[in-house]
Amino acid sequence: MKTNSVDWINNIINQKEVVNFPLMTNSGIELIGKKVIDAVTNGEVHYEAVKILAEKYPSIASSVIMDLTVESESFGAEISFTDNDMPNVIGRLVKDEASIDALQIPDINTGRMPEYIKANKLISENVNKPIFAGCTGPFSFAGRLYGITEFMMGMYINPDEVKKLLDKCTDFIIKYCNALKAAGSNGVVVAEPVAGLLSNDACKEFSSVYVKRIVEEVQDDSFAVFLHNCGNKGQCTEAMVYTGAMGYHFGNEIDMVQALKDCPSDVLVMGNIDPVGILKLDIPDEVYNETMDLLNRTSEYPNFVMSSGCDTPPRIPFENIDKYFQAVIDYNKKL
């Protein structure tokens, strides 16, 4: 659906009720009786999974699968697939400056990219909620191509080489985001979990500078960038905010109230119910209690958006999902 992102965000901030925006797609795949591998390789299955979730649950917007392999696959990385878990990058595609120099920025129609763009287009055309696409953040993306351990040491040993790869990854992400925007998406969640392992200064130099470039290139009134960093324990929130994104999405490692204090009041601040420890493994009553507790703790912040701390995993009990949504409904009734 078409919407003005700035107005949409301002409405959320100005309304009394807390809105709910979990990053949840696996449950939709299960609801339509398909496997993860079907959804990550077929845009129509992906769309059907998102659509059924949009119809079943009162989330404020829809999101797509957080698949951190799509971009790497387009560059030529080897990907492993299993039926019911997310794909994974195997090995290292680049190992030195020569291989980085030789790396060609691929066409946007390479690998599974067209299926993801198709899913976003179908959701945009047929689901009556804003749709937030997804892409891998530059640091997490480059780390997958280079090897995360080696990439983090490369920041010290050969920063120019590392930055050359970050540049190429960023250029490609911008192309991808523009294609997602053209497909009708209302914004994108840039998933940058690995940058959460860095200090604020390193996060800024090796991640935020590049995310800022993406923001400057693709964010406008019709397309919002939300930066997701579930590794941040609070040390690099300032670096995240430096990017100028319209929203920040945090994981369960962070103190959500502190994150709200550290972010501007005119952007959305989303998080952070533990997707595994609480949503998947806890009992329904505890899911309800934890969600209500987070709502109470964040009550002073109108820009808070209830969410999962990351993309929720497969096989979450539906009773738990119901309790998670019910807590937000009950909280809003009391306002």
Place this chain on the structure above:
Amino acid sequence: MIDLKILFDAIVEGKLEPAVEVTKEAIKEKIDPQILISDYMIKAMEEIGQRFEDGKAYVPELLMSARAMKGSLELIKPLLTGKKSATIGKVVIGTVYGDLHEIGKNLVASMLEGCGFEVVNLGTNISADQFVDAVKKEHADILCLSALLTTTMVYMKVVIDKLKEENMRDKVKVMVGGAPLNEAFARKIGADCYCDNANDSVARAREMVAGA
């Protein structure tokens, strides 16, 4: 006489070249290798570990320190051949069957190796038989099991049960880690300890080897 504080500082600051240079000088001056390890290298890794715990250093800094220590240790190792102190202990590490994730497992392997452990990294998607065979073959002190998925973490118990079947359970300590795990899960499956980050794994591995 060489200033060995340079070795300590180089490792804390994650600088390989000065760490290697000063180690070469120390070898020339016939300084006891055990003093280099105990009084400077391990102390430097403890210092960077403490900085990590205090939020003053992060994973890349840990990795750089481990790299500097490993560089120095490689020079010293030949001088320690045959002595018990050639390594702190031997570790077999891998990601369990069905799981191809390796970021966390490789971080832990690098840190353990940098901190003086001999590490046999089996890779990903490792079966219980492969783990047990490696523990037997390598005479490992510690077996580290990693998993990122809630669907594969349960396989850790299969590995531990296999160790019991083979009468190996009391011969090796089992450490587990990975994003969906916690202490309670580790206890439930019968692991000796759970580690929630790479630095923690080094500290716990040291404790386990010391207590073995």
